[in-house]
Amino acid sequence: MRVNFTVNGRPQEADDVWEGESLLYVLRERLGLPGSKNACEQGECGSCTVRLDGVPVCSCLVAAGQAQGREVVTVEGLADFAKQRACGTGSCGGTSLDEAKRWEADGTDSQTGEGTELAPIQQAFIDAGAVQCGFCTPGLLVAADEMLERNPNPTDADIREALSGNLCRCTGYEKIMDAVRLAAARQSEGV
């Protein structure tokens, strides 16, 4: 079947989609967006987290056909998504598939202050050393970014709860907590 939906602000079309296929598979294998990771395919790890009509979900548990006509944001579109949210007008464009495919986390040294390619949450993860193997990172970024949008001044308990569906086998979570606290602090200082 064919699925038409919006990915990172641009309309996309996926063809020859098997009816039992997940949204995660369509993103990775049909649209060439491997940012969302496939680690468990059973909702346990959160590394496939994307936003579906704004809501964080495990894309491995959404049937591709259920995404028809809906809006998806993946980690590849997070920087633009955050920029658009910051500029508030909604006229900032979105991320084309080509741009999204080429997107890389080439974050800059926080010391130099040039972080324009990254969403604030991404920069904070780099600055706090919250990324080791990186497999869990895309899902955590999407989940953490959504929490900060909803709750700009989270307590530690809020952060833990918001990220309780995302597993990390490397960091022990402390640096991830640091990163989210850092992003929250920067957000409230407006930097």
Add this chain to the structure above:
Amino acid sequence: MDFLRPASWEEALAAKAEHPTAVPIAGGTDVMVEINFDHRRPEYLMDLNRIGDLTEWEVGEDTVRLGASVPYTRIMENLDTELPGLALASHTVASPQIRNRGGVGGNLGTASPAGDAHPALLAAGAEVEVESVRGARRIPIDEFYTGVKRNALAPDELIRAVHVKKADGPQQFSKVGTRNAMVIAVCAFGLALHPETRTVRTGIGSAAPTPVRAKAAEEFLNAALEEGGFWDNGKIITPSVAKQFADLCSAACNPIDDVRGTASYRRHAVGVMARRTLTWTWESYRGTRRAAKGAA
């Protein structure tokens, strides 16, 4: 496989009548796991996400009509006053991502003995509104669970909503697991005080082939509370009454040994949860009585 996309409830009923083997998919948090792992290859998958009414709820005089696909997140955020037990249970389901998709309709569809909504629904009192092209009916929650992962739905029926009694007193939900998030219950317990009818209702999860009420325990406690005038005098429940209630709740279990826990542990834990939830809810009942008296 075919993907059916009914745009309305009527279309969904017609599709289910035409293809009784069609598997409805709401949040997909049970269905997609089975498909991803090749445990299930339905001929037809029927998406319910386009039917807007299924994600709505109405708070009525005595009950809340909860659409089958209202996600757990919405229940936690919006219905914790009317349905405190179900809101607590919802909060213990999996993770934010799962709670954003999964709902009570899917929990009832799967009818796993470990489903967290069940003890809360049993304790509060509820009816499941189901419908097919043949007509609609309401199934009392006590008659809904018919076996391990079996329910009272006919092949052409769909769940439209659950009518849950609004809380008229304190409710609690308790669950045993290895951590706070992403845990399937080793066992779970729901308890609701109903001061208006002077009754107590319970629900036990994951400790029998189906979710069950501890009816003998309820009857014992109802009689003991009545006899001692507890509803009126608001006294602390005597430890011997609490213990007897807990023992009868344990006795209502018919658990198995499995990877999550042994049968004897489950029986024990259900007793502990029964005693604790009774204490918590009764303390809260006494508190509201005192507050009401103070205000008067």
